[in-house]
Amino acid sequence: MTRAIGLFLASLFLSTIASSSKMSGVTEARWHALNASVNGRLHIAKPFALPCFSRYDNVSLAVDEQACRAIQANYTSPAFRIESFSANMMVEYETCMSTASGCLLDSTDPQGTLATDGTSCDQGDISPYYIDIGLASDIQTAFQFSKETDVPLSIKNSGHDYLGRTRRRDSLGLWTHNLQEISYHPQFVPEQCGGSHRAITVGAGVTFEQVYAFADENDAMFIGGYAQTIGASGGWMMGGGHGVLSPSFGLGVDRVLEIKIVTPDGMLRTANACQNTDLFWALRGGGGGTFGVVIESTHLVEQRIPIQVINMTFTPTDTNLQEYFEILVNTSAQWGSEGWGGHINHSPPGIIYVNPRLSLDEATASMAQLTAFAKLNNGTSVIETLPSWLPFFTQFIVEVEAPVGSPKVLGSRLMPLALFESVEGRSRLVTHLLNQTAERGLPYIPVTTPIAFNYTPGTTSVTPAWRNSLWNLSNGPVWAYNSSVAEIRATLVSLHDFVHDQLTALAPDSGAYMNEGEIYESNHEFAYWGPNYERLLAVKNKYDPDGLLDCWKCVGWKGATHFPCYLTLA
Numbered sequence: 001m002t003r004a005i006g007l008f009l010a011s012l013f014l015s016t017i018a019s020s021s022k023m024s025g026v027t028e029a030r031w032h033a034l035n036a037s038v039n040g041r042l043h044i045a046k047p048f049a050l051p052c053f054s055r056y057d058n059v060s061l062a063v064d065e066q067a068c069r070a071i072q073a074n075y076t077s078p079a080f081r082i083e084s085f086s087a088n089m090m091v092e093y094e095t096c097m098s099t100a101s102g103c104l105l106d107s108t109d110p111q112g113t114l115a116t117d118g119t120s121c122d123q124g125d126i127s128p129y130y131i132d133i134g135l136a137s138d139i140q141t142a143f144q145f146s147k148e149t150d151v152p153l154s155i156k157n158s159g160h161d162y163l164g165r166t167r168r169r170d171s172l173g174l175w176t177h178n179l180q181e182i183s184y185h186p187q188f189v190p191e192q193c194g195g196s197h198r199a200i201t202v203g204a205g206v207t208f209e210q211v212y213a214f215a216d217e218n219d220a221m222f223i224g225g226y227a228q229t230i231g232a233s234g235g236w237m238m239g240g241g242h243g244v245l246s247p248s249f250g251l252g253v254d255r256v257l258e259i260k261i262v263t264p265d266g267m268l269r270t271a272n273a274c275q276n277t278d279l280f281w282a283l284r285g286g287g288g289g290t291f292g293v294v295i296e297s298t299h300l301v302e303q304r305i306p307i308q309v310i311n312m313t314f315t316p317t318d319t320n321l322q323e324y325f326e327i328l329v330n331t332s333a334q335w336g337s338e339g340w341g342g343h344i345n346h347s348p349p350g351i352i353y354v355n356p357r358l359s360l361d362e363a364t365a366s367m368a369q370l371t372a373f374a375k376l377n378n379g380t381s382v383i384e385t386l387p388s389w390l391p392f393f394t395q396f397i398v399e400v401e402a403p404v405g406s407p408k409v410l411g412s413r414l415m416p417l418a419l420f421e422s423v424e425g426r427s428r429l430v431t432h433l434l435n436q437t438a439e440r441g442l443p444y445i446p447v448t449t450p451i452a453f454n455y456t457p458g459t460t461s462v463t464p465a466w467r468n469s470l471w472n473l474s475n476g477p478v479w480a481y482n483s484s485v486a487e488i489r490a491t492l493v494s495l496h497d498f499v500h501d502q503l504t505a506l507a508p509d510s511g512a513y514m515n516e517g518e519i520y521e522s523n524h525e526f527a528y529w530g531p532n533y534e535r536l537l538a539v540k541n542k543y544d545p546d547g548l549l550d551c552w553k554c555v556g557w558k559g560a561t562h563f564p565c566y567l568t569l570a
Contacts, residue, residue: 045085045128055119103124154551157177207228212228221304224241245389253461253462261283287528335366344447411517412503413499463527472513500522
């Protein structure tokens with residue numbers, strides 16, 4: 001055990017640990033024993049930006065100038081943040097929103113001193129201890145520790161988390177980022193099953209940037225998400241997992257062949273179509289953070305093939321927005337059937353779509369109306385063939401990496417195909433888009449539903465609304481790093497009302513993508529899982545009989561009182 005760990009255990013982290021009766025009740029000897037049992041992988045978790053502050057929990061300390069400069073230079077970098085247990089991409093979950101306490105810099109000016117001068121850095125919602133998971137036995141030890149001490153657990157992978165499910169105040173964190181194994185299988189046979197598949201196995205911490213390059217090297221194409229630092233085996237996959245190739249190749253849950261997981265009852269299990277089938281079904285849509293800790297997952301991959309890409313931009317005006325939205329709404333059903341997927345962007349205004357099914361000539365003809373619109377509205381429309389997914393990913397994702405480090409939440413609703421198939425439905429959608437633009441700015445719309453994928457009903461546990469929808473209509477407000485509780489609440493209330501009064505009203509019988517859901521979704525059981533919730537709850541209770549895992553509005557959620565850093569809307 002390092003001297004730092006020893007000193008930390010001796011002090012029990014002062015006020016932070018003292019704030020939790022469950023943690024303060026654990027003896028120093030018990031923490032030492034836990035650290036020894038995981039071979040020294042128990043660590044102290046301090047706030048990500050602490051080196052820049054001269055006060056911590058209202059106690060003076062020296063600023064670490066060298067560490068602070070590195071944090072300031074990389075504060076909005078996903079690649080930098082992913083290497084820290086204490087960092088999230090959406091930083092409100094590094095704070096305690098209910099008290100507006102935390103340890104944030106100003107993402108618009110990380111070198112500025114206004115955020116740190118005279119301000120105390122606080123622990124926020126960050127676990128004071130975490131285990132850097134290296135082996136399945138580390139997770140088994142953590143579950144046993146939680147059962148014996150009543151200290152809650154939380155599970156963190158990459159930190160891409162719009163709902164805060166990777167954080168829980170005064171919990172013992174389990175960090176899976178360093179499970180980095182990756183392997184290619186020309187003929188993968190799931191355990192106890194027949195038949196082989198071309199597949200790639202990824203450890204829980206492997207990111208999409210890693211697996212996309214690895215797949216390309218093996219003449220394969222991995223169907224995944226749109227941000228390079230998302231973990232391929234984490235909450236993205238377990239919550240559904242959408243991407244721009246999903247219209248043709250399905251959601252992440254449709255691609256999984258096998259999952260290795262430690263369940264809260266302490267067992268290391270293999271879940272696939274031939275064993276632990278109830279768990280396999282639940283993990284493919286039931287969400288991360290509640291059924292266990294995934295060690296690795298194996299995914300079906302496609303042959304490396306050329307794809308067609310359209311990158312269209314235009315200059316919005318008061319006179320052309322309605323025509324633009326009408327083109328999108330009136331043509332989306334056709335585009336969906338042809339296999340187009342992508343994003344309707346707000347900055348710059350336009351679309352980036354991909355298609356693995358059409359030829360260049362077919363793609364050009366399919367997008368002719370949109371191209372003509374762009375040329376008449378001070379825009380551009382480039383349609384081209386790229387040799388494989390990796391060049392698209394490099395050009396359109398890696399090279400234009402979106403900054404992180406700001407408080408940001410999302411609210412979304414799946415828009416069913418039926419809305420696009422009637423005159424009345426299309427009119428309602430266009431009207432909504434015009435109103436949303438006027439009130440909240442141009443929309444950002446992932447067009448990533450598996451509308452053209454041949455799905456076998458009942459094989460996954462996500463809401464069935466995914467299967468008959470075209471758009472994932474959303475909104476993502478932000479607030480300032482130093483916002484008050486009242487200001488944060490006002491932003492969250494506004495988003496909640498927007499999702500309920502506008503998005504849900506557009507499609508009341510549809511559902512939502514749980515990984516991009518609204519924090520205070522009124523009926524999350526139906527929105528995220530539809531008719532599957534009761535079955536999911538039964539699976540949860542079977543493998544977690546002691547209720548060791550709990551996270552915000554997950555399957556089996558025990559309620560808001562267990563999560564004091566979420567503020568109330570009333």
